[in-house]
Amino acid sequence: MRGVGLLEGSVDISRIKEATASLTWAVDLTAPGDTELPSRFSDLGVSFSSLFEQTGDLPDINKAVSAHQTAVELVPDDHPNMSRFLYNLGASLTCRFEQTGEASDISEAVAVLHRSVDLLSPDDPNMPSRLASLGLSYRRRFNWTVELLDINEVIALLQRAVKLTPQSHPALPGRLADLGSSFEARFDRTGEFADITEAISATRRAVELTPQGHGELPAMLSNLGSSLASRFMRNGDLSDISESISLLQRSLDLTPQDHPVVPTLLANLGSTLNTRFGRTGNLSDITEAVIVTHQAVELTPQGHLDMPSRLSALGRALTHSFERTGELSDIDEAISAKRRALELTPLGHADLPRRLQSLGTSYHRRFQRTGVPSDIAEAFSAHRRSIELTPDGHASMPNRLTDLAGTLFARFEHSGELSDVTEAVSVLQRAVELTPEGHDDMYSRLNNLGVAFNRLFAFGVDPDANLDRSIIHFKAAAACGSGSPQRKLDAAVACARMLYRNHPHSPNTLPAFATAITLVALTAGLEQTIRGRYTRLQGISGLASEAAAAACRLDKADKALEWLEQGRCLVWNQLNNLRTPLDNLHMARSEKISLEDEARAHLELAKQWDEALEEVRGTPGFETFLKPPVCSSIIQHLPGSGPIIVINVDKSRCDAIALLAGMDTPLHITLPNFSIEKANAPKAGRKCAEDERVLRVLRGLWDDVAKPILDGLGISKASETSTDLLPRIWWCPTGLLSFLPLHAAGIYRGSDSESVLDYVVSSYTPNVAAITDRVRSQGSIPTGSSGLFLTSQPDAPGTSPIPGTTKEVQSIFRKAAGTGVRALKLEGDELGPGECLERMVEFSSIHLACHASQNAGEPLESRFHFHRGSLELGTILKANLKHADLAFLSACQTSTGDEKISDEAVHLAAGMLAAGYRRVVATMWSIGDQPAQEVATSFYDYIIAHRTTDGSGEFDGTLSAYALHHATQELRRNLDDSDHSLLTWIPFVHYGH
Incomplete structure (x- = not known):
């Protein structure tokens, strides 16, 4: 937000002091009643204001206010200069308010600036600037009171100012920027999505109209970046947060290191990096966020009005860092910074509820780590007070209710008081009711309700009803149109598992797993780096096997096969899909690029990929291009020389799915004697032992896996040992079985010795498509x-x-x-x-x-x-x-x-x-x-x-x-x-x- 300035550009402070001294002398020498005296007082006030802008010394702005007040008092209401004198007084009062936070100053500023505007004729050339100044004073008051009437007035005044400003006028970009930040402020208050769209539109136009090298350009880039970050928090579009960070970094690059606006720019960048970390979990984001917010605090003078907000931002970044790294010193420092921010925040300040909420969150996080009862008590108290101070209809109310519910859950875990869970449910239901449709956080609030009802179910409170409620809310969370795929995946998995464990034969079980498997691919999407995709997949390894086990239990081997193909080897498939059908696409960028540029490049390429897929799938005959395959297409190009055996290993059961050329459906072979515990036994080849470990592992694989499969396929032991006469087999193991040598399974001692090598020639494949693609294109x-x-x-x-x-x-x-x-x-x-x-x-x-x-x-x-x-x-x-x-x-x-x-x-x-x-x-x-x-x-x-x-x-x-x-x-x-x-x-x- 740009400030109300009386003097633009860089000025020699010694010259300002000389001018102020001369004007003071002139006022002293002017006789009372002299018609020039009001103007000389006004000029003196302007000079003191200019001096204050350079020094920041409070006595200077006090003298400015006093001089302007005297000028106003010395002339009648109809004096031709009254409007100008009132304007200068309002500007100096606004400036003093920004320094001291005295509410009476900003209220008086609004009143005198209103009078200044009312005294002008509609066609007066000063009207746009006076409207803009009045709007900005209303904005300062809104920042304190959060009254909707004030921000509505701000937007109306600034819209009038912009409309009256010629397109070529140098003040137009600044007024557009102020209008944009005001729309953003109203969006933060009400959550109306149209406001953040208007904010971005106005600020983007301001940036476009600002010449390169202009002193205001960094601030406008920062404003645009902040607005994009706000929209990201609502819709979760990664392109918004990526552009936001790029703009904020550019604004810093364009600003001299010793410029007083640098702490603000650093704080904005740190806050935005922190926001993106909340979505992506990238360690580099939160590491950088902590660094730049630390710098912002260090560069902010003691007593500065922005110190509380910067301390609070530092505390938020440190809290996220703690959540990622587990360093207890981070959360201790976070609480210390947030407590300092609260101590510096006056009662009645608009940011007080938000800072209380933030402090409560940090206490909650530390309690989760240490279990110290006083921490959860502090968290509960801070969240409760935050809600009490939040006006009805405030856009942050649902989020604050959600945090309070989380604290109630934590207190329940410590005390066992079931009433805490009951209250948490009530609080979360209110949060959901207050959350607008399409909001990025809707899925998490529905998911939290699912967790809450699950807790009640686990404790036997109306178990049937609460089980159903839990499943309903998990399902709704997973189906949300907005929100992080990772978090929605958590909800989908919870829904599927609750159904599988409590209603395994329910017709809803397989659709729930289908939703989860679909979300897996989105979780490790192309907008992320390879490392990022694999990091995400670590937390869901085995989900496809669990889904396949559920399908096998219901005699749906075809569905099990589809899910194993869709939910495994995701990155491997992405590499194949990106290369095979599009032979003319080549990677052209070889220059070294920054990590941020790399992330943006991934995001942009991912969007281009989605757009290209949509275009291709709109072509007749290509409707299913690169979509997850169905069973009929998976088995369309099987090799004729032997079967492919997909072996699914899950905690609940183990199954083999055999695919043979000429068969329309997979052959399902149950493996009742194998288990995930056996697969997790010491692996052959990890170390050479003297206790026949390898022999035992190979025999177990033979008895429990290989021999039942060979028998189910009707493959007999070869009567001759010639390799040429053996049929082929492709092993496609899942999970931990992937690390065991199925090709060597057998009994190697005694009269009954036999092994896989006596029956078939073995090959492995990461998935079925790796073989069928080769058959189709051979x-x-x-x-x-x-x-x-x-x-x-x-x-x-x-x-x-x-x-x-x-x-x-x-x-x-x-x-x-x-x-x-x-x-x-x-x-x-x-x-x-x-x-x-x-x-x-x-x-x-x-x-x-x-x-x-x-x-x-x-x-x-x-x-x-x-x-x-x-x-x-x-x-x-x-x-x-x-x-x-x-x-x-x-x-x-x-x-x-x-x-x-x-x-x-x-x-x-x-x-x-x-x-x-x-x-x-x-x-x-x-x-x-x-x-x-x-x-x-x-x-x-x-x-x-x-x-x-x-x-x-x-x-x-x-x-x-x-x-x-x-x-x-x-x-x-x-x-x-x-x-x-x-x-x-x-x-x-x-x-x-």
């Missing part, structure tokens, strides 16, 4: 692209030596080249990341014998290490590998995922599939140097021996699954069945078609 590789590229990197900097890779690659190359295969070998310093990528485009298959490292938080930064740098997965994904066939990753742990997001394929093997390779050989954990050589050599011997195009130079990885099966069996023949020996060959796995 075709021959052009002769010019077919071939094998090999590299060994035995001693890359920063890694341990693996000298065996040289022998491995040389042996494979000699065999391939000697039999006519088009092959190329580059080793060590001969190859850098860039050259490797060129060879991946040139050759259909690649063999990488090197070290690799995985980054679960940023999978696109997983990499292969070379002597001359490293090749990141993100770089590979950008390449156009449309003829890619086989990738053999002869490195450790290239198919190891992350248990925190077990349903997300965050490993290099899945990444190479996403990059375009049809099939990938990888390892589940560490491998020995010598076994790696033997498996790789035997693998390629098998493929080359089964070539059908000798002499053509082509290399085809179609038989890679059979080749790996053969190679691991060859290795196994030279080993016993001890845990150590099993861990030698089990790690090698095949992914893809």
Whole structure:
């Protein structure tokens, strides 16, 4: 909000003092009754006001007010200068009010400015400025009283001032900015959405009319940023808060560091970063918010009227920081800052209720951490008093009621008084009633009511009715048209779980899970970075399996399959969807950009993506383009050489869903003897033990998982051991089962020994689509692209030596080249990341014998290490590998995922599939140097021996699954069945078609 100023621009203070002294001398020398005396008093008042603007010394503004009052008293009402004298008096009274907060000053200012306006003729050229000054004085009074009549008057006056101001007038941008901030102030009071729209429109026009380099531009950018942040808090549109932060940062960049407005700009930026943190939870936002609000407080002079608001803003940021980091010092400092803010806030001040509410929230948060009873008592008292001081109809009332309810819940947890929950329900119902339709917070208030009724249900209070009420409110929260997808997902999950646990056969159970699964994709949307998406998914890992278990209980294997495809491998699917159907889209931005620019770029690209999808889906025949697939489309392109087995592991039950070519519906196979507890047992391969742990795990997988599935499919043990005669099978495990070696399940000791290897050739797939997409699009590789590229990197900097890779690659190359295969070998310093990528485009298959490292938080930064740098997965994904066939990753742990997001394929093997390779050989954990050589050599011997195009130079990885099966069996023949020996060959796995 721009202030009422009497002197614009930078002025030499010594000259102002000289002018003031001269005017004082002139007044003293003017005889009483002299007609010039009133004007000289008025000029003296203006000079004292100018001096005050430079010094901030209260005596200067007191002298200004006194001089202007004398000028007014010395002339009759009809004096031609009376309007000007009244205007100057009103301006000086407003200025003094801003310094002292004396309510009588602003009331008198409004009165005298009204008189000043009334004395002007309608066509007087001063009318726009007088209207604007009167409006701003009303605005100062509104800031104190929050009376709607005052803010309504402000807007009416400023609208008149803007209308009367010529388009080319230099004062127009400032008046538009003042009008915009006044609309925003009324929006904060009433919650009328039209007001914040008008605020943004007026302020944006003010910015457009303000020339670059103008001294008022930073303030206008800050005002626009604040208005966008206010709209974000109502509608939750991330583009608003992103633009807001960008504008606030720009306003700071344009302002000299020693300018007195800097603390205000810093406070605005900190508040907006804090607001965005409340939606996104990004640590960088709250860290920056604390820093800039600290700076704002430090730069604010003691006694300044804005000190309370800045202390309060600092307290809010520290409270959010505590919620994110758990640092007790943050919440202690937050409470201290907010208490200081309250001590500096006079009784009757409009911000008092908000500051009480904020203090109550911090006490509540500390109580949740420490359990100290006095904290929850302080929180309750602050929230109750905040509500008592809030006028009826105030837009913040629902929020304050919600906070009071939260305190009642917390007090109930401590004392066990059920009356607290009953009162909380009543308070929350009132909050919901007062919340406008479409408000961004509606979902959270409905969700809170669901929690409250659930508490009553849990304590046996009218259990049937309160269970139904809880479910109804959770369902309503999840279905809200506005609000954070993350929070709505929480409500949807709560609704689905309550139904599943209490009414598992209810017809509402599956629709509730359907809503939750749909919200999962929105929770990890394209507007977030890859790391941000994976962070979000950690909290909901396993939801798709839980939904699928509910569907299986109701004999809906088709629905279970749809949800497992829709709710798992979300980021992997996004990468595929962004690349596969839109081959002509390429990432063009390579310059280094700031984190804020990156966030805005993600948001803008996500909006463009949504708009493009809407346009494509409006085209006949493309109505379901990239929509979650239904069962009939999922099973449309199944491989003919064997089934895909989706295995769902949940706390309540375990099931297998078999998909076979030629069958119209999935085959549901229950696994009653397997459990999530068994899947969570010590994993084979984590450590080599002497107690036959591996043998026990493999037998458990055989008895409880693999054998029941093979029996259900009618697959018998092969009468001969030839790999060529075995059928194929694709394992698609979920949850913790993803970390266990299903391909090696079996009994390895005794007369009844048998294993999966005796029945089928195994492959893995992150999800069903990874296989069906390859079946649908399979075709021959052009002769010019077919071939094998090999590299060994035995001693890359920063890694341990693996000298065996040289022998491995040389042996494979000699065999391939000697039999006519088009092959190329580059080793060590001969190859850098860039050259490797060129060879991946040139050759259909690649063999990488090197070290690799995985980054679960940023999978696109997983990499292969070379002597001359490293090749990141993100770089590979950008390449156009449309003829890619086989990738053999002869490195450790290239198919190891992350248990925190077990349903997300965050490993290099899945990444190479996403990059375009049809099939990938990888390892589940560490491998020995010598076994790696033997498996790789035997693998390629098998493929080359089964070539059908000798002499053509082509290399085809179609038989890679059979080749790996053969190679691991060859290795196994030279080993016993001890845990150590099993861990030698089990790690090698095949992914893809």
